[in-house]
Amino acid sequence: xxxxxxxxxxxxxxxxxxxxxxxxxxxxxxxxxxxxxxxxxxxxxxxxxxxxxxxxxxxxxxxxxxxxxxxxxxxxxxxxxxxxxxxxxxxxxxxxxxxxxxxxxxxxxxxxxxxxxxxxxxxxxxxxxxxxxxxxxxxxxxxxxxxxxxxxxxxxxxxxxxxxxxxxxxxxxxxxxxxxxxxxxxxxxxxxxxxxxxxxxxxxxxxxxxxxxxxxxxxxxxxxxxxxxxxxxxxxxxxxxxxxxxxxxxxxxxxxxxxxxxxxxxxxxxxxxxxxxxxxxxxxxxxxxxx
Amino acid sequence: xxxxxxxxxxxxxxxxxxxxxxxxxxxxxxxxxxxxxxxxxxxxxxxxxxxxxxxxxxxxxxxxxxxxxxxxxxxxxxxxxxxxxxxxxxxxxxxxxxxxxxxxxxxxxxxxxxxxxxxxxx
Numbered sequence: 001x002x003x004x005x006x007x008x009x010x011x012x013x014x015x016x017x018x019x020x021x022x023x024x025x026x027x028x029x030x031x032x033x034x035x036x037x038x039x040x041x042x043x044x045x046x047x048x049x050x051x052x053x054x055x056x057x058x059x060x061x062x063x064x065x066x067x068x069x070x071x072x073x074x075x076x077x078x079x080x081x082x083x084x085x086x087x088x089x090x091x092x093x094x095x096x097x098x099x100x101x102x103x104x105x106x107x108x109x110x111x112x113x114x115x116x117x118x119x120x121x122x123x124x125x126x127x128x129x130x131x132x133x134x135x136x137x138x139x140x141x142x143x144x145x146x147x148x149x150x151x152x153x154x155x156x157x158x159x160x161x162x163x164x165x166x167x168x169x170x171x172x173x174x175x176x177x178x179x180x181x182x183x184x185x186x187x188x189x190x191x192x193x194x195x196x197x198x199x200x201x202x203x204x205x206x207x208x209x210x211x212x213x214x215x216x217x218x219x220x221x222x223x224x225x226x227x228x229x230x231x232x233x234x235x236x237x238x239x240x241x242x243x244x245x246x247x248x249x250x251x252x253x254x255x256x257x258x259x260x261x262x263x264x265x266x267x268x269x270x271x272x273x274x275x276x277x278x279x280x281x282x283x284x285x286x287x288x289x290x291x
Numbered sequence: 292x293x294x295x296x297x298x299x300x301x302x303x304x305x306x307x308x309x310x311x312x313x314x315x316x317x318x319x320x321x322x323x324x325x326x327x328x329x330x331x332x333x334x335x336x337x338x339x340x341x342x343x344x345x346x347x348x349x350x351x352x353x354x355x356x357x358x359x360x361x362x363x364x365x366x367x368x369x370x371x372x373x374x375x376x377x378x379x380x381x382x383x384x385x386x387x388x389x390x391x392x393x394x395x396x397x398x399x400x401x402x403x404x405x406x407x408x409x410x411x412x413x
Contacts, residue, residue: 163370171303183306196305232400234304235339249303249339259338273340274403275303 001058002027004093006104007051007081008112015103018058023096027055030089031073037089039078050115052081053093080116090116141204141280146216146223150286152177154240157254167251174248175224175236176290183251186210186234189289197231200279211288219285225267228277235275237267245270294349295320297388299396299404300342300360307345310395320346323384324359327366327377335362341407344388345369361385382408 002024005016019027031038039052057075080090094112097104104112152159160166160174168181176184187193187206194206203226212224223239237245240256245264248254257263258270268278295312312320343362358369361384366377379385385408393401 185304198304233302236304247339249337249342250300250307252300252337252342255337259340261336273338275339 003056003058004096005054005056006094006097006108006112007054007078008049008108014054015097015108017097017099017102017104019096026092028073030092034086034089037079037086038073039082050081050112052090053079055079087116141214141225141282143225143281144216144223144283146221146283148220149239150177150220150222151239151241152246154242154244154246154256157246160248160254166253169248170250171234171236171248173290174246174254175222175238176284176288177222177238178288178290180291182291184290189291194234198228198234199230200226200228200277203228203234204279204282207282210284210290212282212284214280214282216283217285219287222284222286223281224284225281226279227267227272227275228279229274230277232274235272237264296347297391298345298347299392300345300362301340301400301404303339308392308396308400310392312391316391317348320384320387321348323387324366324377327379327384330365330376330378332367332376333365335360335365335367341404344385346388361388 002019003016004019005014007014055077057073079093080086091113094104094109094116097109159179160169165179165181168183169179170183172184172186173180173182178184182188185193185206186203187209190206190209190211192206192209194203207226224236225245227235227237229235235247235249237247240246243265244256245267246254246256247264259273260271262270264270295317296309297312298307298309300307343360345358345360347356347358349356356370357374359374360367360369361379364378364380364382364385366379366384368374368376389401389404389408392404396404
């Protein structure tokens with residue numbers, strides 16, 4: 001048996017489904033006819049959005065094609081996602097997601113189908129284009145599951161929500177898990193404070209000056225993400241216990257719900273009000289400077 | 292003489308805009324506040340974005356600031372002093388404070404706040 005994972009999301013888990021026996025047989029036939037469809041697991045295209053499929057075998061049983069020839073397949077491999085990938089196979093795999101209780105709803109199906117038919121080229125990895133990349137896609141810093149994480153309670157905010165600390169600490173203090181009582185600003189401790197008008201690029205640069213990284217760091221990782229109210233303000237969310245994201249809006253109490261009153265499991269899709277631009281994730285340990 | 296500072300509670304990362312009321316504005320505010328009926332406390336929505344105005348008042352006889360939040364038809368305590376909740380169903384104080392904000396905040400932000408007040412249901 002094979003499971004198919006649609007590799008498309010960044011913050012939330014990808015949709016996964018299991019092929020039926022008939023679908024499994026067809027997959028084997030397609031791979032036997034076009035072996036180049038099969039790509040190693042580590043050949044992911046580094047971009048946000050559709051990146052192909054990850055196929056995983058649920059058992060080590062060998063499979064056969066219709067000519068009863070044994071086909072040897074890796075336990076995990078990729079299909080689709082490359083610019084020259086076979087769109088027909090990718091579209092067929094997408095249609096196999098049409099199952100009861102499928103995590104691939106009509107909108108996601110259509111978006112993926114469009115991405116397969118009109119693939120976007122991966123951005124050039126040229127540092128001189130860094131600002132342009134921010135301006136066009138805004139997002140930099142993918143969500144990573146770090147091996148060591150500093151996760152505070154997602155329900156008890158008493159450390160933050162008492163006077164006078166509640167008024168003296170903002171979203172950046174909360175994101176850094178550091179109560180400086182200075183209404184902290186990214187970059188201020190490093191002498192390079194973020195300035196208006198705020199955008200992903202300028203705030204991210206200030207974060208880097210304070211010691212934040214776009215990858216997991218050594219030690220206990222604090223995972224946070226940056227969002228922007230274009231031209232006016234910035235805001236942060238921090239990953240807390242049980243996969244819930246928490247935040248503190250200015251001098252208001254720290255909390256675990258969004259503007260719709262819902263628990264935040266995904267800061268990308270939660271209701272963020274005016275803060276419409278999602279800039280990506282950043283990571284730090286206790287050695288960052290925040291003031 | 293009273294000194295009343297007003298803060299537009301709207302930002303998260305950067306400090307909120309704040310300004311001082313003129314003496315005439317301060318007197319009018321106190322008069323309006325005194326006329327409001329007391330109400331039972333209720334849960335105010337904590338949101339990203341517009342959250343009303345925070346007014347802090349001090350007088351020579353009571354130099355310790357007392358701060359209240361004016362938002363969505365209510366006046367609620369905004370510090371540990373524990374002032375009583377008051378009802379302002381027509382949101383007259385909120386609109387009055389918005390008017391005093393005009394010289395102190397960007398025009399585009401003023402428009403955003405005015406729209407947020409219109410769309411906010413009590």
